[in-house]
Amino acid sequence: MIHEVDEALRRLLAESGLEASGVEVVFDAPTRDWAARRSAPTVCVFLYDIREDATRRGSGAGEVYDADGHLVARRSPPRWFELTYLVTAWASRPQDEHRLLSQVLTTLVSSETLPARLLTGTLADLGLTVALDTTGAGEYTPSPADVWSALGGELKASLQARVRAPLAGVTRAAATPVTEGLVVRSATRGADGGTAPGRRLRYRETTDPGPDGFAGPRDRGPAPTRRRRGDRQP
Structure with a gap:
């Protein structure tokens, strides 16, 4: 999912005209060594914090059906995560940065969600809204100063984008539906331990049990006639 969010952000910034104007959009950590190697105008979108939003954790399982309406799988509910990015611009002059x-800020605040047309992979398959926020870091997210200190670089003007x-x-795959009827064989054991031929019971339909279902009539021989109480054998 993380790489799919990266791709959606890259596409969003590309639509703003950055790539067309020769500006690179990268997701590298803006360390001191990286900054020294940079030569072209660059927008760096650095992911530095990932946290689960436990308030949105669901329970239960959804069902997945095939084109014929058969249950083929069960899926646990999605879990939501908050991804925080440090967005910086790099150029030869501060004015250009x-x-x-x-330009990046204008693009990010133009929408409160990542457009569905930009989503790929599982994000597109789920069809859920992916929120985009540029109001700052969350309550427990490290501050930009702490991030720059950890990277070993100097504090620089930046934006924080949360997704x-x-x-x-x-x-998990579900068991395949039953398509065959049920056959039951019964046999009796004689006094000598041998098995006498028994009856064979079979539902009349193997693929379609009919309107009565598998509780309908079965093929079996007639039941033996019962003697009334008081009757004597000849």
Whole structure:
């Protein structure tokens, strides 16, 4: 799911015209060594925090059916995660960096969700809304100053983008539907321990049990006649 969010963000920024103007969009960690190797104008979207939104955790399982309406699998509900990105612009002059950062900000605040047309993989299959927020980090998210300190770089103007995305639940295949009838054979054991030929009971239909279902009539011989109480054998 994480790489699919990355791809959606890359596509969103590409639609703003950054790539057309020769600006690279990367997801590298903006360390001091990385900054020294950079040569072209760049927008860096660095993922630095991943946390589950436990308030949205569901329970139960959904059912997956094939084209014929048969149950083929059961899927646990998705779990939601909050991904926080540090977005920075890199150019030869501060004015150019601020211009790039302004363009990125305009793009990110233009929508409160990642457009469905930009989603791929499981995010597209689930069909759920992927929220996009640029109001800042969450309550327990590290501050930008702490991130820059951990990266070993100098504090730089940046944006924080948060994406709340679903992680698809686990899918378990269901047993295949029964398509054959039921056959029951019974036999009696004699005094000598041998087995005498028994009766064979079979439902009349093997693929379609009929309107009565498998509780309907079965093929079997007539029941033996019972003697009334008081009758004597000849």
